[in-house]
Amino acid sequence: MGHGGNVVDELVTDHREVEELFSKIEELPAGHQDRKVYADQVTMELVRHSVAEEAYLYPAVREHVPNGDALADQEIEDHDRAERTMKDMERRQADDAEFDRLIGMLMSEIREHIADEEQNLFPQLRANCSEEKLDELGDKVRKAKKMAPTRPHPAAPDRPPANKLLAPGAGMVDRLRDALSGRGKHG
Template sequence: MGHGGNVIDELMTDHREVEELFGRIEALPPGHKDRKVYADQATIELVRHSVAEEEYLYPAVREHLADGDAIADRELEDHSKAEQIMKDLESCEAGDAEFDRLMGQLMAEIRSHLADEEGNLFPKLRAACTPDALDRLGDKIRQAKKLAPTRPHPSAPDKPPANKLLAPGAGMVDRMRDALSGRGKHD
């Protein structure tokens, strides 16, 4: 799928890509090895997406929305739950019973989070920000995703400035580990 446009378009594209990966996982029988490949791909996309939101979207939400602090705090709590599930999922193989349980939990958590963002947060942000501000935010999100980690780091900071300082280094290490291990690649 093509990326670009304002922050809402960019993040909605990410949402559709993750949902497509979830659909691929659900279409395969339990224990199929490709379920782990797709789970790893979904984790990579979700972590990059979450880090970019934490670096740029949620600070903008705090700045531009009257109830921005409460919304951003709720979104960060959702991210924290999902990140811990993804961390637990890392050590599971597709044939493990725990894999199916965690994958189901992750899909439910993410689907609820995406529905909330799309139904509540994005319309409020679109109403509160100029089109130019949304475009600039989209550019920042795209840039952040390029440098973001690809693996869950539940204990990493999720608010600026610490997250902006540490994420690129963790991202570089994660991408090196992924390249060496072949993680997230389909045979």
């Protein structure tokens, strides 16, 4: 992740990449080990994406969009629910029936969240922010994703400034764990 362009274009591209991974999971039969590999990749992408949105997108929504506090609070609530699902899924193997239930639940939650952002939040943000502000937010989101954690941390703060202070450290630890374990890579 890290595509260039304004914040909306950046995040929509992330959404398409997640949907592509969901499709790969759906194409495989239940119990197939690659379902877990793709689920780990989805988790890594979603956590980075969520951390960046919470650090920069939602504060901008609060500041620039009418009724922005309520919109941002709802999006953060969606993230919290998805993060708990990903945390539960992290402990499961692909041949576990609970894994199938959790990945199905996650796909449903994320697809609904994406639709809401793209049909409601993003158009409002575009209408209320200058192109310069949207470009600046895109740069900040890209930088945040590079430093963000890759594993779910449901107990971590999801609002500035604490999230901006803690995410880089958790991200470094997560990336080290991923490298050592080979998480998210085909064996």
